[in-house]
Amino acid sequence: MKAFQDCYPMKYAHCYGCGRENAMGLQLKSYWNGVDTQAHFTPGMQYSGGVPGHVYGGMIASLLDCHGTASAAAFACRERGKDMTQEANPARFVTVSLSVNFKRPTPQGVELCMRAQLLGVEGRKVRMSLCLLAGDQVCATADMLAIELLPEAP
Numbered sequence: 001m002k003a004f005q006d007c008y009p010m011k012y013a014h015c016y017g018c019g020r021e022n023a024m025g026l027q028l029k030s031y032w033n034g035v036d037t038q039a040h041f042t043p044g045m046q047y048s049g050g051v052p053g054h055v056y057g058g059m060i061a062s063l064l065d066c067h068g069t070a071s072a073a074a075f076a077c078r079e080r081g082k083d084m085t086q087e088a089n090p091a092r093f094v095t096v097s098l099s100v101n102f103k104r105p106t107p108q109g110v111e112l113c114m115r116a117q118l119l120g121v122e123g124r125k126v127r128m129s130l131c132l133l134a135g136d137q138v139c140a141t142a143d144m145l146a147i148e149l150l151p152e153a154p
C-alpha cells in the first residue's frame with residue numbers, strides 16, 4: 001500500500017515530520033484504515049518530556065499534525081471521487097488550526113498509533129478529529145482544520 005505522504009508533489013515533500021525528501025526528519029507514513037486513516041510511529045528515547053519514560057508533547061503534536069495534513073488530502077480526494085494514491089499531482093493541505101488535548105502521559109518505547117476521522121469537507125477546508133494511542137490507551141485527542149493550498153502557492 002502506498003503512503004499518502006509518498007504521493008506528495010516533490011516541492012511539498014520536505015516536511016520535517018513527514019517529508020520523504022527530508023533524510024533527517026521523522027518520515028511519518030499514513031494509510032487508510034477502513035473509512036478512517038492511521039499511522040504508526042515509535043519516537044526515539046531522546047524525545048522525552050519532563051519525566052523520563054514519557055513522550056515530549058511537541059512530538060505528540062507533530063505526529064498528529066503530519067498525520068492530519070496527509071489525511072486531509074486523502075479525505076478530500078475521496079470526497080471528489082478520486083484515490084489520492086493514484087493521483088499524479090494530488091492537492092497538498094496545511095494546518096491552520098490544531099487543538100491538542102493531552103489526556104494522559106504517553107509512554108516511550110512503545111509504538112504509537114495516530115488515527116484521523118473526517119468531520120467534514122467544505123471547499124478547501126477539511127475538519128478532522130484525531131487521536132493518538134499507545135496500545136489501547138488514548139493518550140491525546142485533537143481537533144484540526146486543514147486548508148488546501150492553491151496551485152499558485154509557493
Ligand SMILES: CCCCCCCCCCCC(=O)SCCNC(=O)CCNC(=O)[C@H](O)C(C)(C)COP(=O)(O)OP(=O)(O)OC[C@H]1O[C@@H](n2cnc3c(N)ncnc32)[C@H](O)[C@@H]1OP(=O)(O)O
Pocket residue numbers: 012015065066069092093094095096097123124125145147149150153154
Ligand atoms: C504554507 C506554505 C506551503 C507549505 C507547504 C508544506 C506543507 C507541509 C505541511 C506539514 C504540516 C504543517 O505543519 S503545515 C505548517 C503550519 N501551517 C502553516 O504554515 C499555514 C500558514 N497559513 C497559510 O499559509 C495560509 O493561511 C493558507 C495557505 C493556509 C491559506 O491562505 P489562502 O490560500 O490565502 O486562503 P484564505 O483565503 O486565507 O483561507 C481559505 C479559507 O480558510 C479559512 N481559514 C484560513 N485560516 C484559518 C484559520 N486559522 N482558522 C479558520 N479558518 C481559516 C479562511 O477563512 C477561508 O475560508 P472561506 O472564506 O473559504 O470559507
